[in-house]
Amino acid sequence: xxxxxxxxxxxxxxxxxxxxxxxxPNNIRYxxxxxAEGVLLITRKENIYITDSRYIEEVQATLTIDDEIIVNNSxxxxxxxxxxxxxxxxxxxxxxxxxxxxxxxxxxxxYKVNNFEETENMIEKQRAIKDEEEIALLQxxxxxxxxxxxxxxxxxxxxxxxxxxxxxxxxxFLEHGxxxxxxxxxxxxxxxSSKPHAKTTEKHIMAxxxxxxxxxxxxxxxxxxxTRTIFAGYVPEKAxxxxxxxxxxxxxxxxxxxxxxxxxxxxxxxxxxxxxxxYSLVHSLGHGVGLDIHEIPFINGNNDNxxxxxxxxxxxxxxxxxxxxxxxxxxxxxxxxxxxxNLTKSEKNYVIVDNA
Amino acid sequence: xxxxxxxxxxxxxxxxxxxxxxxxPNNIRYxxxxxAEGVLLITRKENIYITDSRYIEEVQATLTIDDEIIVNNSxxxxxxxxxxxxxxxxxxxxxxxxxxxxxxxxxxxxYKVNNFEETENMIEKQRAIKDEEEIALLQxxxxxxxxxxxxxxxxxxxxxxxxxxxxxxxxxFLEHGxxxxxxxxxxxxxxxSSKPHAKTTEKHIMAxxxxxxxxxxxxxxxxxxxTRTIFAGYVPEKAxxxxxxxxxxxxxxxxxxxxxxxxxxxxxxxxxxxxxxxYSLVHSLGHGVGLDIHEIPFINGNNDNxxxxxxxxxxxxxxxxxxxxxxxxxxxxxxxxxxxxNLTKSEKNYVIVDNA
Numbered sequence: 001x002x003x004x005x006x007x008x009x010x011x012x013x014x015x016x017x018x019x020x021x022x023x024x025p026n027n028i029r030y031x032x033x034x035x036a037e038g039v040l041l042i043t044r045k046e047n048i049y050i051t052d053s054r055y056i057e058e059v060q061a062t063l064t065i066d067d068e069i070i071v072n073n074s075x076x077x078x079x080x081x082x083x084x085x086x087x088x089x090x091x092x093x094x095x096x097x098x099x100x101x102x103x104x105x106x107x108x109x110x111y112k113v114n115n116f117e118e119t120e121n122m123i124e125k126q127r128a129i130k131d132e133e134e135i136a137l138l139q140x141x142x143x144x145x146x147x148x149x150x151x152x153x154x155x156x157x158x159x160x161x162x163x164x165x166x167x168x169x170x171x172x173f174l175e176h177g178x179x180x181x182x183x184x185x186x187x188x189x190x191x192x193s194s195k196p197h198a199k200t201t202e203k204h205i206m207a208x209x210x211x212x213x214x215x216x217x218x219x220x221x222x223x224x225x226x227t228r229t230i231f232a233g234y235v236p237e238k239a240x241x242x243x244x245x246x247x248x249x250x251x252x253x254x255x256x257x258x259x260x261x262x263x264x265x266x267x268x269x270x271x272x273x274x275x276x277x278x279y280s281l282v283h284s285l286g287h288g289v290g291l292d293i294h295e296i297p298f299i300n301g302n303n304d305n306x307x308x309x310x311x312x313x314x315x316x317x318x319x320x321x322x323x324x325x326x327x328x329x330x331x332x333x334x335x336x337x338x339x340x341x342n343l344t345k346s347e348k349n350y351v352i353v354d355n356a
Numbered sequence: 357x358x359x360x361x362x363x364x365x366x367x368x369x370x371x372x373x374x375x376x377x378x379x380x381p382n383n384i385r386y387x388x389x390x391x392a393e394g395v396l397l398i399t400r401k402e403n404i405y406i407t408d409s410r411y412i413e414e415v416q417a418t419l420t421i422d423d424e425i426i427v428n429n430s431x432x433x434x435x436x437x438x439x440x441x442x443x444x445x446x447x448x449x450x451x452x453x454x455x456x457x458x459x460x461x462x463x464x465x466x467y468k469v470n471n472f473e474e475t476e477n478m479i480e481k482q483r484a485i486k487d488e489e490e491i492a493l494l495q496x497x498x499x500x501x502x503x504x505x506x507x508x509x510x511x512x513x514x515x516x517x518x519x520x521x522x523x524x525x526x527x528x529f530l531e532h533g534x535x536x537x538x539x540x541x542x543x544x545x546x547x548x549s550s551k552p553h554a555k556t557t558e559k560h561i562m563a564x565x566x567x568x569x570x571x572x573x574x575x576x577x578x579x580x581x582x583t584r585t586i587f588a589g590y591v592p593e594k595a596x597x598x599x600x601x602x603x604x605x606x607x608x609x610x611x612x613x614x615x616x617x618x619x620x621x622x623x624x625x626x627x628x629x630x631x632x633x634x635y636s637l638v639h640s641l642g643h644g645v646g647l648d649i650h651e652i653p654f655i656n657g658n659n660d661n662x663x664x665x666x667x668x669x670x671x672x673x674x675x676x677x678x679x680x681x682x683x684x685x686x687x688x689x690x691x692x693x694x695x696x697x698n699l700t701k702s703e704k705n706y707v708i709v710d711n712a
Contacts, residue, residue, distance in 0.1 A: 035555070053638030054553035057678055094457075101452040101460040102474075118458075167530040174523040180540065197410035199391070282409035322413055 001068045004031045005047055011122060012042065018089035019043050020119065021107060024098040026291040027123040029221060032069060034059055040069075043085050050074050082110045091115040093122070121296060128288050128296040129310045134222060135334060138289065138312050141178070141224035142332050142343035144217050148172045149228065149346045152213070156353040158205050158232050162187040165213070166200045173217040182216035182223035182293045193229065193326040196283050196318060207233035210325045211353075216293065216332075223293045225314050226344050227330035230351040240350075242319050243327050245277055247348060249317045250329045253285065257333060257340040259309040267301040270317050279319045286314040289332055311335040312343070357424045360387045361403055367478060368398065374445035375399050376475065377463060380454040382647040383479040385577060388425060390415055396425075399441050406430050438466045447471040449478070477652060484644050484652040485666045490578060491690060494645065494668050497534070497580035498688050498699035500573050504528045505584065505702045508569070512709040514561050514588050518543040522556045525571050534573035538581060538649045542570040549585065549682040552639050552674060563589035566681045567709075572649065572688075579649045581670050582700050583686035586707040596706075598675050599683050601633055603704055606685045609641065609671045613689060613696040619659040626673050627657050635675045642670040645688055667691040668699070 001009075008031060012020060022028055022040040028049075029035050036059050038051030047069045051059055056073050063069055086092050094107060096118040108116065130138065151172055156165055166185040173181065188198035190209040198212070205211060214227040229243065249270045256266035267285045274281050286299035289312050297305060299313055307313070313335065318328030331344035357365075364387060368376060378384055378396040384405075385391050392415050394407030403425045407415055412429050419425055442448050450463060452474040464472065486494065507528055512521055522541040529537065544554035546565040554568070561567060570583040585599065605626045612622035623641045630637050642655035645668050653661060655669055663669070669691065674684030687700035 036553075054551075057551045058553070058555065096457040096461075099457055101450075101455055101457050104457040105452075170530055171527055174526055184536070195410075195413045197392075197414070199414065 001047070002032065002066065005042070005068075007126065008042060008123065011126070012093065015093075015122075017091060017093045017117060017119070019086045019092035019113075021092060021094050021111070022123065023103070024095050024123070027095070027098075027127070029291060030123065030127050032067065033062055035062075035221065038074075041085050044088055046070055048072060048085065050077055079110070083112045086111055086113050089113065091117050093117050093119040095119060095123075097121055097124075124296050127290055129308060130290065130312050130334075131310070134290065135310070135312070137220050137222040138224065138332070138334075139343050141182075141217055141219035141222050142226070142345075144173065144176050144178050144219065145215065145224040145226050146344060146346050147176065148215070148217075149213075149226070153230070153351060153353055156205065156211070156230075156232070158207050158354045161202050161204050162189055162192070162200045162211075163202055165205075165211075169213075169215050178217035178219055179221065180218055182218050182225060186212065186214040186227075188212045188326075189232070191323060191325065194320050194322050194324055196320050196326065196328070205232045205354075208236045210236070210239050210327060212326060212328055214328065214330065221291050223289050223291070224343075225289050225293060225316075225330060225332050226346065227316055227318075227328045228346060228348070228351065229327040229329065230353055232352075232354055234352060234355075235350050239325060239327065242279070242321070242325075243350065245274070245279070246317050246319055246327045246329055249273055250315055250331070250348070253315045253317065254331070254333065254340060254342065257307060257313070257315065257335060259307060259335060259337045261307045263297060263299055263303040263305055263307060264301055267299055267303070271301050274317075274319065281317060282320060283318065284316075286316050286330075288313050307335045309335055309337050357403070358388065358422065361398070361424075363482065364398060364479065367482070368449065371449075371478075373447060373449045373473065373475070375442045375448035375469075377448060377450050377467070378479065379459070380451050380479070382577075383451070383454075383483070385647060386479065386483050388423065389418055391418075391577070394430075397441050400444055402426055404428060404441065406433055435466070439468045442467055442469050445469065447473050449473050449475040451475060451479075453477055453480075480652050483646055485664060486646065486668050486690075487666070490646065491666070491668070493576050493578040494580065494688070494690075495699050497538075497573055497575035497578050498582070499701075500529065500532050500534050500575065501571065501580040501582050502700060502702050503532065504571070504573075505569075505582070509586070509707060509709055512561065512567070512586075512588070514563050514710045517558050517560050518545055518548070518556045518567075519558055521561075521567075521569070522571075525569075529573040534575055535577065536574055538572035538574050538579035542568065542583075544568045544682075545588070546681065547679060550676050550678050550680055552676050552682065552684070561588045561710075564592045566592070566595050566683065568682060568684055570684065570686065577647050579645050579647070580699075581645050581649060581672075581686060581688050582702065583672055583674075583684045584702060584704070584707065585683040585685065586709055588708075588710055590708060590711075591706050595681060595683065598635070598677070598681075599706065601630070601635070602673050602675055602683045602685055605629055605673045606671055606687070606704070609673065610687070610689065610696060610698065613663060613669070613671065613691060615663060615665040615691060615693045617663045619653060619655055619661055619663060620657055623655055623657040623659070630673075630675065637673060638676060639674065640672075642672050642686075644669050663691045665691055665693050
């Protein structure tokens with residue numbers, strides 16, 4: 001049996017769970033490598049993946065005999081079969097944070113299980129700790145993103161539109177081996193940069209504009225996430241103080257991040273330093289990154305958990321002055337026993353583009 | 357008040373619903389134009405949108421006084437506020453097909469409502485009937501897609517990889533005014549085309565390959581969806597019979613589609629004609645298209661509903677011979693009182709590329 005399903009079965013044993021329905025496609029991809037639409041049933045004796053005719057050929061091609069996963073076409077699964085999958089299970093886990101209320105009610109009807117039990121992100125928590133192969137894929141996604149940033153530093157000129165820059169990013173990713181974007185690229189210049197989650201617009205870059213670029217790609221399913229605020233032509237005086245404060249806190253967080261560090265404490269340090277200087281941190285300091293762009297752990301002042309080795313997380317403080325401008329600096333970082341390894345290598349001091 | 361929220365309030369009145377929590381972002385976008393993360397509360401007297409600091413500036417900029425929507429920052433909403441939003445409502449609707457089981461339980465705790473009621477895709481059903489503005493956006497998305505197809509017919513050459521073609525499609529969309537892709541582009545050639553939901557691979561196009569291209573873009577949020585199976589160099593004899601049968605049924609469905617047509621009946625006609633010829637229809641015949649790429653109505657042999665004027669749906673029969681090849685032909689179509697208007701104008705007879 002593949003090692004990840006084996007892990008899941010051991011975990012279930014510990015929780016006295018006799019069966020489980022895995023519905024989240026990224027959890028299924030993590031456990032099995034299958035990238036399709038369907039549901040994975042962990043029953044007492046078998047691992048069963050139910051999909052439909054659109055995917056059946058491809059799924060069969062992905063799996064090997066060692067996976068020990070039986071693939072069924074939903075067309076061939078009767079109500080009788082559904083009722084029998086968990087017939088000797090007293091309780092069956094489900095993903096209450098993924099399936100809709102409607103699907104929950106459908107499962108109740110379909111599987112006729114005595115007790116459905118919430119599993120509290122059991123698989124997502126395990127996904128937070130990356131293995132060697134996953135780290136290599138994340139590093140590759142970050143490297144493509146760094147290379148794209150270097151390219152952008154020469155490409156961006158005053159007069160270009162934000163959208164034009166966003167298109168160039170996507171084109172770069174597609175031409176350099178990425179599967180696609182991790183999320184919709186943000187290019188926000190001048191006043192637009194004052195929105196923490198700005199939309200990319202047709203606005204043209206003007207001299208003196210701060211330009212916040214928040215972007216990332218997927219490589220074999222794994223996401224990168226990076227932000228830089230750069231400057232067109234020159235760095236306006238008013239931006240320097242804010243930039244320096246964001247950078248100072250971004251670097252301090254890199255120093256704080258290591259196995260055992262309490263997330264709440266180092267996040268609040270940033271919040272407090274911003275407050276001391278008359279600003280505030282209006283979003284999270286960071287988040288885990290993997291098959292999902294936002295995953296466990298969530299890095300903010302309310303999370304009392306600690307970091308663990310082989311987590312991959314972002315470090316992304318930002319300050320936003322409504323109607324004026326904003327600055328955000330973000331790296332993707334691998335946590336280790338003694339500190340962290342920054343998977344994002346791009347310049348973080350003032351970057352000036354179109355510096356004629 | 358904006359007309360779509362007015363419609364919702366009238367609908368709720370008819371159902372004796374005194375409040376509603378709208379959580380699905382595309383339902384919120386449809387009702388309000390807001391494109392962000394948050395929740396829309398329809399209370400007895402007010403329309404309240406709760407979002408967070410990342411979006412607040414942008415949302416405020418989107419709305420006008422006529423929208424009559426109060427925007428709150430979640431940071432400023434207390435547990436006391438949550439309990440008071442629906443304090444005089446006996447029942448409050450929620451979207452059981454959108455929110456997770458966990459969110460449902462959170463809502464119970466947060467809003468302390470007496471009766472939460474399922475709303476059975478009330479808003480999604482309304483979204484199925486497009487207004488003039490929506491139809492214009494869908495037509496624009498389809499036109500960009502048609503133009504891309506014309507471009508591809510000259511661009512594609514024997515020896516190119518499937519991925520290279522998919523990249524070119526994305527580049528074309530980005531350079532021609534689209535917001536992005538409606539879904540991950542499928543380019544499946546030769547044997548790969550035998551998978552109804554194939555992944556785009558590094559496989560190179562060879563002479564005689566059927567190439568199934570399933571692609572679409574978003575324009576101001578609205579999706580297009582189109583598929584053609586074209587041929588590299590020449591049309592292999594074995595493919596002709598299958599192609600002709602798929603095309604015959606695609607055209608027959610276009611004739612059948614009009615206001616009042618029973619979905620089950622015309623879908624089963626295709627299923628039966630395929631069976632008569634020794635094949636089968638392994639996926640749906642089509643689906644609604646709008647802000648979501650797959651939405652109501654779902655066009656298949658189990659749906660006993662009728663088509664209505666101003667629905668926009670796909671017509672996409674396909675036949676797949678495992679290990680050999682497949683053919684799918686898909687248009688996006690506007691239903692009218694007397695028939696339908698095909699928003700997709702591209703050639704449907706044999707298209708041969710790199711026909712040196």
